[in-house]
Amino acid sequence: MGLLSKKDAALIKDPLFDNNPVTIQVLGICSALAITAELEASIVMAIAVLFVLGIGNVLISLMRNIIPSKIRIIVQLVVVATLVIIVDLVLKAYAYELSKTLSVFVGLIITNCIIMGRFEAFALANSPWQSFLDGIGNAAGYGIILVMVGFFRELLGAGTLLGIPVLGDPIEKTGLYALGYENNGFMLLAPMALITLGIIIWAQRSRNKALIED
Amino acid sequence: MEKRTDKNSYTILFAIGMVIVVGSLLAFAAAGFKDRIDENKRIEKQLNILYAMGVNENEGNDMSFVSKDKVGGEFSKYITKQLIIQGDEITEDENAYLLDLKKEHNLAKDPKHERRLPLLIGEKEGVIYYIAPIRGKGLWDAIWAYVAMDKDMVILGAFFDHKGETAGLGANINQRFFMDDFIGEHLMDSNGAFKGVNVSKSNADPKNIDKTDNEVDAIAGATITGNGVAAMIKSELKLYVSYFKNLKN
Amino acid sequence: MEHIELFLKSIFIDNMVFATFLGMCSYLAVSKKVSTAVGLGAAVIFVLTITVPLNWLLDQYILQPGALSWLGEEYAAYDLSFLSFILFIATIATMVQLVEIVVEKFLPSLYNSLGIFLPLIAVNCAILGGSLFMQSREIPTLGLSTVYGIGSGIGFFLAILTIAAIREKIRYSNVPPALRGLGITFIITGLMAIGFMSFGGMLTGDDEEAKEEKTAQVNTVIKNTNKELANNTKVNE
Numbered sequence: 001m002g003l004l005s006k007k008d009a010a011l012i013k014d015p016l017f018d019n020n021p022v023t024i025q026v027l028g029i030c031s032a033l034a035i036t037a038e039l040e041a042s043i044v045m046a047i048a049v050l051f052v053l054g055i056g057n058v059l060i061s062l063m064r065n066i067i068p069s070k071i072r073i074i075v076q077l078v079v080v081a082t083l084v085i086i087v088d089l090v091l092k093a094y095a096y097e098l099s100k101t102l103s104v105f106v107g108l109i110i111t112n113c114i115i116m117g118r119f120e121a122f123a124l125a126n127s128p129w130q131s132f133l134d135g136i137g138n139a140a141g142y143g144i145i146l147v148m149v150g151f152f153r154e155l156l157g158a159g160t161l162l163g164i165p166v167l168g169d170p171i172e173k174t175g176l177y178a179l180g181y182e183n184n185g186f187m188l189l190a191p192m193a194l195i196t197l198g199i200i201i202w203a204q205r206s207r208n209k210a211l212i213e214d
Numbered sequence: 215m216e217k218r219t220d221k222n223s224y225t226i227l228f229a230i231g232m233v234i235v236v237g238s239l240l241a242f243a244a245a246g247f248k249d250r251i252d253e254n255k256r257i258e259k260q261l262n263i264l265y266a267m268g269v270n271e272n273e274g275n276d277m278s279f280v281s282k283d284k285v286g287g288e289f290s291k292y293i294t295k296q297l298i299i300q301g302d303e304i305t306e307d308e309n310a311y312l313l314d315l316k317k318e319h320n321l322a323k324d325p326k327h328e329r330r331l332p333l334l335i336g337e338k339e340g341v342i343y344y345i346a347p348i349r350g351k352g353l354w355d356a357i358w359a360y361v362a363m364d365k366d367m368v369i370l371g372a373f374f375d376h377k378g379e380t381a382g383l384g385a386n387i388n389q390r391f392f393m394d395d396f397i398g399e400h401l402m403d404s405n406g407a408f409k410g411v412n413v414s415k416s417n418a419d420p421k422n423i424d425k426t427d428n429e430v431d432a433i434a435g436a437t438i439t440g441n442g443v444a445a446m447i448k449s450e451l452k453l454y455v456s457y458f459k460n461l462k463n
Numbered sequence: 464m465e466h467i468e469l470f471l472k473s474i475f476i477d478n479m480v481f482a483t484f485l486g487m488c489s490y491l492a493v494s495k496k497v498s499t500a501v502g503l504g505a506a507v508i509f510v511l512t513i514t515v516p517l518n519w520l521l522d523q524y525i526l527q528p529g530a531l532s533w534l535g536e537e538y539a540a541y542d543l544s545f546l547s548f549i550l551f552i553a554t555i556a557t558m559v560q561l562v563e564i565v566v567e568k569f570l571p572s573l574y575n576s577l578g579i580f581l582p583l584i585a586v587n588c589a590i591l592g593g594s595l596f597m598q599s600r601e602i603p604t605l606g607l608s609t610v611y612g613i614g615s616g617i618g619f620f621l622a623i624l625t626i627a628a629i630r631e632k633i634r635y636s637n638v639p640p641a642l643r644g645l646g647i648t649f650i651i652t653g654l655m656a657i658g659f660m661s662f663g664g665m666l667t668g669d670d671e672e673a674k675e676e677k678t679a680q681v682n683t684v685i686k687n688t689n690k691e692l693a694n695n696t697k698v699n700e
Contacts, residue, residue, distance in 0.1 A: 023645070024645075026488055026491050026492045026645065027488055028488065029484075029487035029488050029491060030484055030485050030486070030487045030488065030588045033484040033487065034380070034484055035380075037380065037383055066228070067228070068220065068221075068224055068225040068228050068229075069220060070220070070225050070560070071225055071228070071229055071556075071560065073556045073559060073560055073563075074229075074553060074556040074557060074560065075228075075232060077552045077553070077555075077556050078232060078236055078549060078552070078553065078556075081548050081549045081552050082236050082239065082240060082549065084548075085240060085243075085545065085548060085549065086239070086240070086243050089243050089244060089247050089251070089545070090243075090247070092247065092250075092251045092254065093247035093250035093251050093254070094250070096254040096257075096258065106548070107378075107548070107591070107592075107595055108588070110548060110552065110591070111485075111587075111588035111591045111592070112588075113488040113489075113587070113588070117488075185434040185435055188383055188434070188435045189383075189435050189660075190380075190484050190656065191652075191653040191654070191656035191657045191660070192653065193484075193653075194484075194649045194650070194652050194653035194656065195649065195650050195653035195654075197649050198642070198645075198646045198647065198648075198649030198650035198653065199646075199650075201641075201642070201645055201646040201649065202639070202641050202642045202646045203641075204641075205640075205641035205642075205646065206641040209640075209641075212640050212641055212643060212644075236549070240545065240546065240549065244545045314528070316528075317528060319601075320527075320601075323603070351599075351600065351601075354596075354599065355599040356599065377599075378599075
C-alpha cells in the first residue's frame with residue numbers, strides 16, 4: 001500500500017479482524033442476523049453498507065465543524081436517511097430489478113448502528129480522507145462476518161451456495177444426501193445466526209488471545 | 215468558552231437550513247423520478263400478470279418473465295378485458311390492474327363503502343383466465359399475488375411477491391417451487407363451498423399430487439409468511455366467489 | 464380485548480429482540496450489569512411509547528397516499544410516503560436527544576454508564592422498527608399504536624433484563640476463555656430466542672372459522688344420531 005501511510009493503512013486493516021465492528025465493537029448485529037440466511041443477500045447488504053458508510057463518513061466529516069452538538073444525532077440520521085432514500089429512488093428509476101433486491105435492506109441500512117457508530121466515534125473528529133478509509137475498513141470488516149455467517153447458514157441449512165445446490169439433490173438423494181445427510185433447516189432460522197456468530201467469535205478469540213474478555 | 219456551534223440560535227438556524235435543503239432535495243428527487251418509477255411499476259405489474267397466466271419464458275427449473283420490450287404488446291394481446299367489480303356493479307376499466315389495493319383496503323374499513331375488486335380476463339390458446347390481483351400481510355410487510363383461475367375457481371397459475379420477507383425463508387414465496395405448487399389447486403371443496411388453499415406444514419402430500427385437498431406444502435421456517443399467504447387467498451379471493459357463481463348461471 | 468391481545472403479542476410473540484432481532488446492538492452492549500440494563504430498558508420503553516403513536520399520527524395525516532385530504536380536496540392526490548423514513552427518524556432522534564438531555568441533567572451516573580449507547584437508541588433498530596412495523600402492519604387506531612409501542616418496549620426491557628441477570632451469574636461459571644463475554648452471550652441469546660419461538664403458538668387467530676367448523680361437525684353428528692335413533696325406533700316398532 002504505497003499510497004497510504006502506515007496510520008492510514010491501519011484504519012482499513014484493523015476493523016477487518018482485530019477491531020471488527022461486529023465481533024468486537026458489537027455494532028450492526030441486527031442486520032447480521034436478519035439477512036444472513038442466504039449468501040447472496042449477505043453480499044448485497046455488505047456492498048450496500050460499504051457504499052453508504054464510505055460516502056456518509058466523508059459527508060459527516062466535511063460537516064463536522066458546522067454541526068451543532070445538540071442536534072448532531074438528528075443531523076447524522078438525516079444524512080444517512082437522505083443518502084439511502086436518494087440511492088433507492090435512483091435505483092427504482094434506472095435499475096428496477098436491482099432495487100427490488102435492495103429495497104428490503106433500505107430500512108436496515110438506515111438503522112444499522114455501524115453507520116451511526118462510526119459517524120459518532122470517528123467521522124465527527126477526523127478528516128474526510130481518514131474518515132473515508134475508516135468507513136471502508138469497517139464496512140469491509142462487517143461484510144466479512146456477514147459473508148461468513150451467510151456461507152455457513154446457507155450451506156448447512158439449504159445445501160446451496162448463492163442458490164446453486166452444492167451438496168447434491170435432497171429430493172432425488174444424490175451426492176451427500178445419498179449417504180444419509182439431511183439439510184438442517186434449523187440453520188435458516190434466526191436463532192442459529194446468533195449461535196453461528198457466537199462460534200465465529202469463539203474461533204476468532206481462540207486465535208488471538210489478546211481479544212479475550214475477562 | 216462556548217463554541218459558536220453550541221448557541222441555540224445557531225442550532226435552530228442549522229436545523230431549519232437542513233430541513234429546507236434535505237426536503238427540497240428529496241422532493242426534487244421524488245418528483246423527478248416519479249414518472250420513471252411509475253412506469254417501472256406498471257411494467258412489473260404487467261409482467262407478473264402475464265406470468266400468472268403462464269405467459270413467461272420459463273425453461274426447465276429457471277424462472278423468467280417475458281422480455282420488457284415485449285410486455286406492452288403481449289399484455290394487450292392476451293388480456294382481453296379488465297373489470298372492476300363493486301357489489302353487483304361491474305364496469306370495464308382498462309387500467310383496472312393499476313388499482314391501488316392498499317387504498318381499497320383502507321376505504322373498505324368504512325362499512326358504507328363497497329370494496330372495489332379488480333379482475334382481469336385473459337385468453338391464451340382458447341383457455342379463459344380470470345386473474346385476480348390480491349394483497350395481504352406477511353411477517354414483516356405486505357405480500358401480494360396475481361392468481362389466475364378458470365371459471366370453476368381452479369388455480370391455473372399464480373405469482374406471489376413480497377416487500378420484505380426474510381431472505382432465504384419467507385422471501386422464497388416468489389420462487390417457482392412454491393408458486394408452482396398452486397397450479398391446479400381447487401379453491402372450492404367438493405360441495406362447491408369456498409375453502410381457499412392452506413399453506414400447511416403437516417402436509418401428508420408433500421409432492422402435491424392431490425389437487426383437491428385445498429393444501430400446498432409450506433416452506434420450512436417461513437410459517438408466518440405461509441399463513442399470511444393462506445389468509446390472503448382465503449379472505450381476498452372469497453370476495454370474488456359471487457362473481458364466479460353469477461358466471462355459471 | 465383487541466388491546467390486550469396486541470399488548471401480549473408485542474411482548475411475547477413479536478418480541479423485538481427474540482422474534483425480530485431488532486435492537487440487538489444495544490441489547491448486547493449494555494447488558495453486562497442489571498442496573499444499566501434496567502436504565503436502557505426504561506429509556507427504550509419511554510421512547511417507544513412516545514414515538515410510535517406520534518409517528519402513527521404523522522403516517523395517518525401526512526404520509527399516506529391521500530392522507531393530506533384533511534387540508535382540502537385538492538391535496539388528496541399527494542403521496543408523501545417516500546418521506547416516511549426521514550420523518551420517523553426525525554421524530555425518534557428528537558425524542559432521543561430529549562431523553563439524553565434529561566438523563567444527563569438528572570441522572571449523571573446513568574448517563575456515564577450508558578455512554579455511547581444513549582445516542583445510539585436513536586438508531587436502535589427496535590425504535591425505528593417499532594414505527595415501521597406500526598406502518599406496515601397497518602395498526603388501525605391511535606390507542607392500539609400506543610399499546611403496541613408500550614408492549615414492544617416492555618418486550619425489549621424483559622429481554623435485556625433477563626440477559627443481564629444471566630450474564631451477572633455466568634461470571635461464576637467456567638466458560639472457555641475465548642467464549643467469555645460476547646461469544647457466550649450470543650449463544651445464550653440464541654437459545655433464549657429458540658425458547659421464545661414457542662410463544663408463537665399463543666393467540667394464533669382464526670378461532671371463528673374453527674368454531675364454525677366445529678358447530679357444523681356437531682350438527683352433522685346430531686343429525687346422524689337422530690337418524691340412528693329414528694332407525695332404532697323403526698326397528699323397535
